[in-house]
Each structure stands twice: as structure tokens, then as C-alpha cells.
Amino acid sequence: MSTSAQCTKCSRVATLSQCSRCKSAKYCSTECQRTDWPSHRPQCRPPSIQGIVIGCNNDRYGGTFRPIDIQPTHPIHSAGQVSPVSRVVGLPIIIYRHTHADDGGTELDNLIATHLMIDPTDGYAPLDWQRAVGTVTVKREDGQPLSPEAIETIWMYNDHLLNLFGDGRTPHVTRDRFRKYCKKYKEERLLNGYDSFRDMPVPL
Template sequence: MSSVTGITINCNHERRNGGGIFRPVQIESHHPIYQQGVVAPISALVGLPLLVYRHKGGKGTDERDMALENEIAARLMTGRDGRIVSDFGEQPGSITIVRKDGKPLTRQAIETIWMFHDYFLEHFSEDKRDADRLLNRRDFNHFCEDYKEDRLLHGHASFARLELPL
């Protein structure tokens, strides 16, 4: 594998400086994500393991500094118990994500995966057992189909290119 398309999810600081939320990046085979990356817990449970790499420079010195906050990173690093994996809950900074299977990751795909995590957490807050039953490939695929259809109905034409199943 020479390189694969991943996604960097920028922290608040990078977003304010014009970096946007999601930025496609080419990840070479020697990138530290392959040695230091952490598998996002829910992604593994639904059969689409994602490697998440936290950029150096995270963890601000001022607890009130919101520049390194990254709510999306925290959501993606939530486990089936509703808790965020350590080091990702407070000021995680920017992160980069690749699919462990080496397939390209698109903006639309990572948005869909993020929204699945939100969906899981909504159910988790109401009924933990019900939420736990969502953590399988079939229910994940069904959510992705529904989310794509909804985005297309709301005029987000870029979702027409989202290939399912992820």
C-alpha cells in the first residue's frame, strides 16, 4: 500500500483559521497512524474499523482554551459504554482517520459514520440495551442508507457519490 485517502478532522483552532471541518489527506504507508493509531471502538463493533491518530500538540495548557476542542473526535472515540476513550475527551486537537481495510475514506462517509455515533448516543441516553443492539453491521448499514437518502432529499448532492455499504 503506497498511500490511501484518509480524513483529518480539524479542531476548533484549525476550523477558525480556514481549515474547515473535514480535510481529505493522503496517508503514506509510513505515517505514524499505522503504529500509534487507535481503533475507534464503535467502528470495530459495526465491522468498519477506523484507525484514529491524534496529532501532536493536543492538550492545551489552559483548561478554558477551547481551541483544541474537537467534539467530532470525542464522538468517534466513544465506546459501547458511552464513555470517551482517554485522551480524546478533553482538548484532543485535530485527528486523522483512515479505514483499517485501506479503502479510501470520504467526507460523506466520515460524516455518516459520525452521525451514526450520534444516533447510538441518543439511544444510549434513553435505553442502554436498545443502543447496544444497534452495534452490528446490519443496523449500521441500514442507518447509512437512511442517512444518505435524507441528505440527498435535503439537497446535498455530494452524497450521490457515497458508495454503500461503507
């Protein structure tokens, strides 16, 4: 999209092109946009992205996975943590805790979030992610929309890894094995009548 304004890089007033991702930075040329990218990249976020709220035990109204539009000012962008397994399989997701209660009792437990934070080498989540995690918001690091079906699949992959650890085996976590698991899980869900999985891309 073009508009007449001041170039973000060189300040020249001309007919400019907007950054297609964030719609805020404007450039008079491809060269200005390319050379400004290192400075612009940390602030380059879409106006909003689709994420998922995963409620704790006391916050499951509206379903387990609740889609949400995450605005650029949301604290997940600066204070979220990367799910370790998701980083290894090449699809990093960011998790943000709404609260950090020292002792909220079991009503603040969030087993799904705990599973998303396990270490791929031993199956353990950090201690502060094992109890009273509270409600969390999750997004893809790359800014692509995160669907309830995708986050369910990622969670169940982590749960699958925990089962292997429980059997005394150390899983070999790779992008290819994750992709194969996603394909199999999607097929199983469709066979069980969950038609919402039909449009879920594999790999995610």
C-alpha cells in the first residue's frame, strides 16, 4: 500500500510503501527498507496476531483453548518465555503467565502450560512452572496465527514425550519426528469426528 509521507529511514517526503507486516514503518524505496530492517525488526509487529489463552483449573470457562487477538502492547512480546520443545522442533511458541502466585493452590495449576515448558532432554519443567502457573497466553514467535487445533497438537506432542520419559526412554526430538506426529494426530482426530482439524496445516 502506498501513501505520501516521510520515509522512516531517510526522512524524504514522497509516495511511500508501508511495511507489509506492521503497517507502521514507511519507505521511499526498497533500499531504504532493506537497510532499515536491523533497526526496525525489534519493533516490527502486526497490528494484532491470533494467540490462545489456556486457562488454569479455575479459569476454564469458554473452553480449554480460547482464541484471542494479541495487540502489539501485550506483555507477551517482552515478558513471554519460549517453550523449549517448540524451539527444538523449529516452531517456537511464546508463553506468558498472567500471574506469578507463590501459592495459589490447585485451582491455579495449569498442567497444559506445565507440559509446554518441559525440557526436551529430561522431561522436567522449571520449578516455577510446575505448580500454581495460572492462566497463560500463547503465541507463535513468527507472528503467524495460532489455532486451538495447533496448540492442542503441540501440547499432545509434549505429553507424548513425557510418556516416553515415563517408560524409561529418552526421546529423540527432531523437526521431522514432530511433523510425523502432527500428521498422525490430525488423522486420528479426524477419524474421531473432530472436523475442525481438517484445515490444520501439517507441518504447523
